[in-house]
Each structure stands twice: as structure tokens, then as C-alpha cells.
Amino acid sequence: MLSGKTILIGITGGIAAYKICELIRMYKRQNANVRVICTPNALNFVTKLTLQNLSQNEVGIDEFNIPDYKPEHISYADEADIMLIAPTTANTIGKIANGICDNLLTSVVCAFKKPILIAPAMNCNMWQNAAVKENIAKLQKYGYEIIDPEAGFLACGTEGVGRLCSLDKIFDRTVEVLNSKKKLSGKKIVITAGGTIEDIDPVRYISNYSSGKMGIALADCAFEQGADVVLISTVHVKRNYKIVKVKSALDMQKAVNKEFETADCVIMAAAVADYRVKNISEQKMKKTSDDEISIQLVKNPDILKEISSKKTIQTVVGFCAESENLLENAKEKILKKGCDYLIANDISRSDIGFSSDYNEVTILNQKGIVKKLERSDKYSIAKEILEVIYGQERNNEDNRELCTSGIC
Numbered sequence: 001m002l003s004g005k006t007i008l009i010g011i012t013g014g015i016a017a018y019k020i021c022e023l024i025r026m027y028k029r030q031n032a033n034v035r036v037i038c039t040p041n042a043l044n045f046v047t048k049l050t051l052q053n054l055s056q057n058e059v060g061i062d063e064f065n066i067p068d069y070k071p072e073h074i075s076y077a078d079e080a081d082i083m084l085i086a087p088t089t090a091n092t093i094g095k096i097a098n099g100i101c102d103n104l105l106t107s108v109v110c111a112f113k114k115p116i117l118i119a120p121a122m123n124c125n126m127w128q129n130a131a132v133k134e135n136i137a138k139l140q141k142y143g144y145e146i147i148d149p150e151a152g153f154l155a156c157g158t159e160g161v162g163r164l165c166s167l168d169k170i171f172d173r174t175v176e177v178l179n180s181k182k183k184l185s186g187k188k189i190v191i192t193a194g195g196t197i198e199d200i201d202p203v204r205y206i207s208n209y210s211s212g213k214m215g216i217a218l219a220d221c222a223f224e225q226g227a228d229v230v231l232i233s234t235v236h237v238k239r240n241y242k243i244v245k246v247k248s249a250l251d252m253q254k255a256v257n258k259e260f261e262t263a264d265c266v267i268m269a270a271a272v273a274d275y276r277v278k279n280i281s282e283q284k285m286k287k288t289s290d291d292e293i294s295i296q297l298v299k300n301p302d303i304l305k306e307i308s309s310k311k312t313i314q315t316v317v318g319f320c321a322e323s324e325n326l327l328e329n330a331k332e333k334i335l336k337k338g339c340d341y342l343i344a345n346d347i348s349r350s351d352i353g354f355s356s357d358y359n360e361v362t363i364l365n366q367k368g369i370v371k372k373l374e375r376s377d378k379y380s381i382a383k384e385i386l387e388v389i390y391g392q393e394r395n396n397e398d399n400r401e402l403c404t405s406g407i408c
């Protein structure tokens with residue numbers, strides 16, 4: 001099952017370290033090449049000799065013990081197909097979440113470009129600790145997969161959530177990740193982000209408070225899951241996927257239309273101005289003696305409605321920011337726009353929505369509410385939204401297959 005694969009196991013200083021001896025044997029039975037790195041503290045729980053014999057490889061501990069020209073942390077990172085850290089202590093979780101590289105294991109993690117699975121194990125109070133929780137959320141945001149600990153009787157004598165999850169579960173997940181392509185690979189997902197900017201004159205404009213954070217979180221998350229991402233953004237960002245920088249609603253319309261035909265999914269998370277200035281002044285407008293002036297506005301195109309009306313295979317998702325009657329307005333809006341999903345959020349709250357790192361949304365489809373997502377960081381919200389859309393995308397694909405075989 002695993003021949004030709006190299007699994008790099010990182011062991012940290014937790015009591016569950018002894019269990020990893022058996023896990024190494026499970027991988028070896030399936031012909032994997034197993035390499036092991038220990039933190040110095042892990043050696044209080046398992047011996048180098050045991051791990052060396054079970055893995056049939058040298059065990060890495062000292063970052064500065066360099067056998068040839070290549071530093072160990074680079075060699076380990078280059079050679080393995082996947083990295084598993086089990087058990088992962090609260091201490092090492094904190095270090096990885098903050099980019100600290102103070103031993104061989106944490107340096108390898110920093111240099112590792114392939115999937116990393118993290119299986120935490122610790123006392124239940126440590127697992128509940130606010131800093132640990134925040135570090136775990138950070139790791140998820142950065143694309144590490146967390147294999148959650150289980151509830152049960154803990155080595156420290158208490159009962160609760162914190163026990164290393166079963167070796168079978170870790171083993172199965174490693175095999176799945178090694179043998180699977182990423183969930184969204186092959187899908188082109190176009191996402192818009194930020195508030196549009198409508199010029200009044202060369203120095204003044206009309207805009208809104210959208211920070212673009214939700215759209216960027218969606219783009220990061222889709223990219224992480226293997227999608228071919230195009231982010232059309234009014235906000236400046238640097239990423240490894242395609243970014244089209246736009247300013248006004250008209251720019252955004254042009255950019256969306258250009259990408260639409262070849263897209264599998266378009267998510268309109270941007271806050272597009274409903275109106276723009278009719279006559280943009282070429283020169284800076286001068287202050288006059290008048291107490292009042294008027295600027296005439298004209299309606300901007302409704303990009304969401306436009307693309308919803310011409311979609312064929314695309315899944316179209318809109319966002320709806322409301323300051324009152326959130327759900328009634330959202331239900332009305334999705335019918336009017338004709339999109340597949342509408343993500344409704346309440347902008348009257350200061351702890352979520354515009355500019356905040358957090359959000360709390362309700363996902364609707366044409367039939368009504370699909371899912372309510374509790375307040376969480378925008379990356380986790382993005383992950384859940386994609387989970388819902390991806391399910392639908394798969395259904396669309398199944399339907400398409402049935403249709404082409406004459407069963408629709």
C-alpha cells in the first residue's frame with residue numbers, strides 16, 4: 001500500500017510517544033520508508049535505539065549534526081512525501097504556529113512543502129487552554145491538518161479530551177492523504193474581494209468599509225485545497241495564485257466576465273457599489289461658495305445577477321451584507337439574483353463582518369437556509385462555505401454525468 005512512499009514522523013515530548021513505536025511498525029508492514037525526527041524532550045519517553053531499529057533508519061535529533069553538505073532540515077524536508085507529528089505537544093504546537101525553529105523538528109516543519117498532519121495529545125486542561133486553541137486555529141489557517149485528540153482516560157489520571165487519537169485513524173488518514181489528490185484540484189474558482197472604489201475626481205472617491213478579508217480567506221482556503229484560484233480584488237495582496245487587481249465596479253465586472261466562461265465556481269464576496277459617479281471630474285473639484293453641492297450617481301451593473309442569469313455549469317455564490325432583517329432580506333435577495341448560494345452576514349455587529357477577522361454567516365440556497373455557521377475566524381468560515389459548495393459542485397457533476405447518459 002505504501003511502497004515508494006517516505007513518511008517522516010516527528011515525535012515530541014508527550015507521554016503518548018511510546019505509541020508511535022507501533023505506528024512505525026504499521027507503516028513498515030505496508031513497505032513505507034519511515035524516517036523519524038525527535039525533539040530532545042521526546043527522548044525522555046522513547047529511546048533512539050528503539051526508533052532506529054523499528055524504522056530501520058537513523059533518527060534525527062540534532063540539527064547541527066550535518067553528515068554532508070546539506071543541512072538536515074533541508075534533506076528531511078526534500079525526501080519525505082508526508083510529515084506526521086505525533087504526539088504533538090502544546091509546546092511544539094505553539095512553536096509551529098508562530099514560526100519558531102529552535103530544533104530539528106520545528107526547522108523541518110518550516111521547510112516542508114508537502115502535507116503535514118498534526119496529531120496533538122495532552123492533558124484535557126491544556127487542550128482547552130485559550131492559547132493552545134488559538135495556535136490550533138492558526139495551524140489550520142496555515143493549511144496543517146489537525147487530527148483531533150479523543151476523549152477518554154488520560155495518562156495523568158484524569159478523564160477528558162486530549163488523548164492521542166487511535167493509531168488506526170492516524171494510519172488511515174496518512175494513506176488517504178498520500179493516495180488522494182486535493183479536494184478541489186481541477187476546479188477553477190473565481191473569487192472577488194474588497195469594496196469597490198468609485199472616483200469623484202482625481203483625489204476623492206466613494207467606497208465602503210469592506211476589508212476584503214472574507215474573500216481573501218476563501219481564496220486562500222480554495223488554493224490550499226488544490227483549486228485553480230483567481231482572486232479579483234480591490235485590496236492589494238501577494239499570494240501564489242492569480243490576482244487581478246481592480247478598482248471600480250465596472251473594472252470588476254470586466255474582470256469577472258473575462259474569467260467566467262472557464263470557471264467552475266464564482267464567489268462574489270466583494271462589496272460592489274450600487275452606484276457610481278455619473279461624471280467623474282478630470283480635475284480636482286474646487287471648493288465653491290455654495291453650502292451644498294450635488295453629485296449625480298448612476299446605477300452600477302448588478303454583476304451577481306448578470307452572471308447568475310448566464311451560468312451553465314458554474315456554481316454562483318453571492319454575499320449579502322445586511323444591517324437589519326438579515327434572513328428575510330437574504331431570502332428575497334437570492335430569489336431576485338438567481339445565484340446558487342447566498343452567504344448572509346449581519347454588518348450591524350462590530351464583532352463580526354466588515355474589517356473583523358471573524359464572521360458568523362447563514363448559507364442559503366434557492367430553497368431556503370442550508371446551514372448556519374457560528375462565529376469563527378474567517379478562514380474556518382471559508383472552509384465551511386467551500387465544504388457546502390463543493391458538495392453541490394459534486395452533485396452538479398453527478399447530474400451532468402447522468403444527463404449525458406440520458407437519465408436527467
Ligand SMILES: Cc1cc2nc3c(=O)[nH]c(=O)nc-3n(C[C@H](O)[C@H](O)[C@H](O)COP(=O)(O)O)c2cc1C
Binds near residue numbers: 011039041042121123
Ligand atoms: C511525564 C510527562 C508527560 C508529559 N506529557 C505531555 C503531553 O502529553 N502533552 C504535552 O503537550 N506535554 C506533555 N508534557 C510536557 C512536555 O514534555 C513539555 O512541554 C516539553 O517542553 C515539550 O517539549 P517538545 O515540544 O520540544 O517535545 C509532559 C511532561 C512530562 C514530564
